[in-house]
Amino acid sequence: MAEGVTDRLCAAYAAIGYDDLPESTVAACSRVLLDATGVMLAASGMAAEARPFIELAARSPGPCTILGTGLTAAAPQAALANGALAHALDYEDTFDAAFAHPNASLVPALLALAQEKGGIDGKRLIAAIAVGCDLSCRIGLALDRPMEEGGWYPPPINAAFGAALGAAHLLALDARALRDALSMMLCQAVMPGEIKYSQRTVLRAVREAFPAQAAVTSAQLAAGGVAGVEAPLEGRAGFYALFAGGEFSPERLTAGIGERFLVEELTFKPWPSCRGTHPFIEIGLELAAAGPDRIESIEVEVSPVQQMLVEPPERKRAPEVVIDAKFSIPFAMAVAIVRGRAGLDDFSAAALRDEAILAMARRISARIAADPALDRGAGGAATVRLKDGTHRRDQIPLARGAPSRPMSEDELAAKFADCASRAAVRPGEDQVRKLADAIRDPSAITNMRSLFEPIS
Missing domain, CATH: 1.10.4100.10 (2-methylcitrate dehydratase PrpD)
Structure with missing residues (x-):
């Protein structure tokens, strides 16, 4: 002692x-x-x-x-x-x-x-x-x-x-x-x-x-x-x-x-959601630019700390309340992919019923990967399978906002x-x-x- x-x-x-x-x-x-x-x-x-x-x-x-x-x-x-x-x-x-x-x-x-x-x-x-x-x-x-x-x-x-x-x-x-x-x-x-x-x-x-x-x-x-x-x-x-x-x-x-x-x-x-969702929002924004309609399925790789953000899968793909949506990697990532943004207006009661977001969230599965390259709950990776049969893998070791990747003073203002x-x-x-x-x-x-x- x-x-x-x-x-x-x-x-x-x-x-x-x-x-x-x-x-x-x-x-x-x-x-x-x-x-x-x-x-x-x-x-x-x-x-x-x-x-x-x-x-x-x-x-x-x-x-x-x-x-x-x-x-x-x-x-x-x-x-x-x-x-x-x-x-x-x-x-x-x-x-x-x-x-x-x-x-x-x-x-x-x-x-x-x-x-x-x-x-x-x-x-x-x-x-x-x-x-x-x-x-x-x-x-x-x-x-x-x-x-x-x-x-x-x-x-x-x-x-x-x-x-x-x-x-x-x-x-x-x-x-x-x-x-x-x-x-x-x-x-x-x-x-x-x-x-x-x-x-x-x-x-x-x-x-x-x-x-x-x-x-x-x-x-x-x-x-x-x-x-x-x-x-x-x-x-x-x-x-x-x-x-x-x-x-x-x-x-x-x-x-x-x-x-x-x-x-x-x-x-x-x-972005206004759990920090553990942020690497997947960041990946989702990149996928939005490439075209949501091209996506067949996504498998995200999460740390053990982020496990609570993907389980149980059914609940996380279709959350009932807004705060649960903010603690859901599938939902937050789907918001970013479908809307090309993830702001205050995108986590709302209306968004919980947005069929395009829900359909995309259903395409997202998860696996736990204790990968030291992913920064303890603030990093993540995703393998995306496209409808043309090709794959891509995106990895964010540490999501935006951290001291090493900060928001600018203008962005904070x-x-x-x-x-x-x-x-x-x-x-x-x-x-x-x-x-x-x-x-x-x-x-x-x-x-x-x-x-x-x-x-x-």
């Missing part, structure tokens, strides 16, 4: 402020805030699954913006609603190395707390993003045993601890109180793998609502002096013991804290503008531009309560 790991982490993170961040880290955090804000705005107008969360949150008066709605709420409830929005379209950033969505609960929690407390500037928000995202990524990297073996669904669980740490950091709590916030998150953070197997549930879409709200609660209770446990991560009944049988690497968890910020190593999504235009209460182009400019220069924001004034 590695004693003192949580204390070392919390001491290091408590000492980090905005002025300690490299320019590249500040820029990365600004991209996170821009992308997350845009995705939540789009979801407010497109994700019916989030509506009950918004309605519930709006019953609790407070100063915190529920993005895209014109409504406000108290901090825990605003975090709940915005957390539901943050992943509803499956369009937010990811950390490929650990299959994580480190910011989908973190950003909603930070925005809510900053607005409720008042007087918090953009620099403090950026520092909180940097440390919260960093911990979420490290928690996943340190695992030596997959959490799935215990029936858990890791992304929202791992992200919950980064969200709690980031929220406590935003409140300028000391190292012990950061540990207390992690302790209280340990009492709340769960997500069963059963959400992957239930055919009609939409919980997979709105899952980040729960850790986002829990992060706010954890930070507020820690600020109030509630004492937590001494070793919430490494203890004999702490995080790693409960979720991974105690099998983790303290070295991977702590190495280079304060020197290497993993927020700089995120993937920003070009266009994504934000497109997302913002789909909000439930739609802002004008000038409003969108002013909001984007404010997010790109966080050091100029003197009070986070004013951030969303351009679209209010």
Whole structure:
């Protein structure tokens, strides 16, 4: 048992402020805030699954913006609603190395707390993003045993601890109180793998609502002096013991804290679906240009991590709900082939009934291939049999959006503008531009309560 790991982490993170961040880290955090804000705005107008969360949150008066709605709420409830929005379209950033969505609960929690407390500037928000995202990524990297073996669904669980740490950091709590916030998150953070197997549930879409709200609660209770446990991560009944049988690497968890910020190593999504579908969307777009009518059949090669995106085959070829379509390689690939694109409008209730897409999805089969050339769930290959009897094989070792194949700043700006235009209460182009400019220069924001004034 590695004693003192949580204390070392919390001491290091408590000492980090905005002025300690490299320019590249500040820029990365600004991209996170821009992308997350845009995705939540789009979801407010497109994700019916989030509506009950918004309605519930709006019953609790407070100063915190529920993005895209014109409504406000108290901090825990605003975090709940915005957390539901943050992943509803499956369009937010990811950390490929650990299959994580480190910011989908973190950003909603930070925005809510900053607005409720008042007087918090953009620099403090950026520092909180940097440390919260960093911990979420490290928690996943340190695992030596997959959490799935215990029936858990890791992304929202791992992200919950980064969200709690980031929220406590935003409140300028000391190292012990950061540990207390992690302790209280340990009492709340769960997500069963059963959400992957239930055919009609939409919980997979709105899952980040729960850790986002829990992060706010954890930070507020820690600020109030509630004492937590001494070793919430490494203890004999702490995080790693409960979720991974105690099998983790303290070295991977702590190495280079304060020197290497993993927020700089995120993937920003070009397409609104599970990251594991992206290599096949990319291949599908190439096949669309060659002519969908020429295709007889396709066999995709997937890693074991992507197996959940192709099984059971019947369900994945004809998903019943939009979030399941976004977690389906056959459906996502068919969308790209048939429509020549895979945007927000292409994953919709109408698309689920598009016979051309369904017919193409039925032609796609899969086999599991533990191929080291395919990058752990963000790569893939496909063998295409054409009607003239010829074959072609396409391989994408690592799909677009990763740090080595990034979206450009112009592409990220266009994504934000497109997302913002789909909000439930739609802002004008000038409003969108002013909001984007404010997010790109966080050091100029003197009070986070004013951030969303351009679209209010």
